Amino acid sequence: MTQIPETDLDTNGATDAEGAQAPPSALKWLTDRLADSTAFIFVALLAMILVFTVLRPDAFATVNNLRNIAIAASILLVLSIGQTFVIGTAGIDISVGSMLVFSGVVASLAMAEVGGGQGWASVGVGVAVSLLAGGFWGMVNGLLVTKVKLPPLIVTLGTFGGVLGLAKVLTGGINLRTVPNELVNTLGIGRAFGVVPWLVILALVLTAIFGVVLRYTRFGRYTLAIGSNEEAARRVGIDVDLHLLKVYTLSGLLAGVAGIMNLARFTNTTIQGHDTDNLQSIAAVVIGGTSLFGGIATMFGTLVGVFIPTTLQNGFVILRIQPFWQEVAVGAVLILAVYVDQLKRRARNRL
Template identity: 55%
Template sequence: MTTTRETPAVDGLPGIGSARPLRARLVSSNTFWIFLVLVALLVVFSLLRPETFPTFQNAQLLLIETSVLLVLAVGMTFVIITSGIDLSVGSVLIFSGMVAAKTMEGLSPGGNASAAGWGVITVGMVAGVLAGGVWGLVNGMLIALARIPPLIVTLGTMGAALGAANLLNNGSDINTVPTALNRTLGYGTSLGVVPNIVLVAVVITAIGGWLLHTTRFGRYTYAIGSNREAARRSGIAVTRHLLLVYLLTGFLAGIAGFMSLAYYNSTTIAAHTMDNLDAISAVVLGGTSLFGGVGSMIGTVIGVFIPAVLTKGFNIVGIQDFWQQIALGAVLIAAVWFDQQRRRARNSR
């Protein structure tokens, strides 16, 4: 007698070789329903504004505008799957961009980094990414070693990182960014079609997906989020792993800060104060559970694009910003409600 071995479903995605019919597995998948929502939004806005919305230029701009947020959301996915939270990523992004800009400014003759070469740009990039990593390390140590709740730790470092960024340049933005950086990473394209900043985001997302779904690091992340004590008893170094997760998130915030600097040609402090909430919203919309143990990188990608498509579509249609905020809030609440219903149904079996 032979039996069919069923591979567990990962973060809402159907398992390989599952005994359940394909239709049943798709219906129970968070990612499937979220994808349908995204497709529905694209269809609706394309029908409302066929001459403006479904264009190559609009799609390219949409991809560029979501690149920085996507990099932040990759790190946030790991954090939330461990049942944690990181409110500091927006401020860390700002701080990292400021450190990178100040470094390039300091290494340039006369303090004007506009004409700086790639040697100066590389040093600035390393400084910015390391700056983000330092904040991630601080978060990880306070959460994993001192065992202070993530909400409190990252709420504190959110304010501290933003304050430190303002202190570096007396509360003002730095607008002397190397022209080579802006032209290459900010607005440059590969093959004349794909923006370089989008390529960077795609590569980072692919690496994040590989790390989460195919490595021991990813399996440990899910295990800790599902049951931290059980993970500890099974031999997983929970403290070390949590420290690495927050360190990774800090590094990614540093990369996002450098990408933002390249695109906006400025540190743009005021433009990123809500990035932490945007990243959390995108991850939750993508089906990652706030209770931990459930999530996927493809879901996060979809979750990043849902609010972006809503905002872009509303702007093209001419709907007021106030309605955009209401719609985004309603979608977010619906996503969390749906997750709770699935969790209750699973626990009642």
């Protein structure tokens, strides 16, 4: 073998190898977070909370109010978990709100058939039906994207309208009110230790689980690899179509979970209430630092991104500012977030 010195092509972008192997610590975790754009948005959320607290300490920073914010965010958070994976693959899912409504409708219909719409058996059937319905529509999205090769935007725009339409056909457009008391009293209005609502706990547990899946497992790795360079993933032998099918199905399944949470919270199917869930979840995911172009995604960012619009809305109401300003503010933050993402990409891809 010829002896060649360690050829040093370019020292830029070369951090030391020791740093890569340093034991993970809380401090390192924090500095890692601060290095990405999620940190910026997290600081923005903290600043927002601080401002509202200073302006109305009596009304904003109360346990009751913070609980209200968390409840209001919980259902959107569950939808946004799936959305994070989908956008991570450079796709998009506009149909999440419609899948939520459809799942809730068929679950309510099914629960009415068991025990007259009351009792734990009825709850069990409802949960199963809701998950199946959500997973089914997610799979339909995935099959249309991978097998029929249609753009995700168009596929989910189609199911966004179509699935909501089917839900209205099933109900005649009138909200169903069959929701067992067992479900409402536990998941709907129940609290762990009398303090933390079960809705919030369920949403946070799912966020934590799928945050770990995204960051530490092969499933997460494939998600970001496909979003980063689909052709590269194909060439190394990753079954890209199968993975995308799983990701869209996951989004549907989580919409099914959100469908049950929605029934539990509102005790009816709220057919008219989810037209903008898709845009809200996409905004939350992108504000949180997940790249709309795929390849970069963070569940912690999504968590923060969901809380920003919810906190703004709540704060504006308390400050007696017209709550519609919240929509204006979220729109502006969304555009800013995508702009920052593009700037970062341009700066990084220096080639």
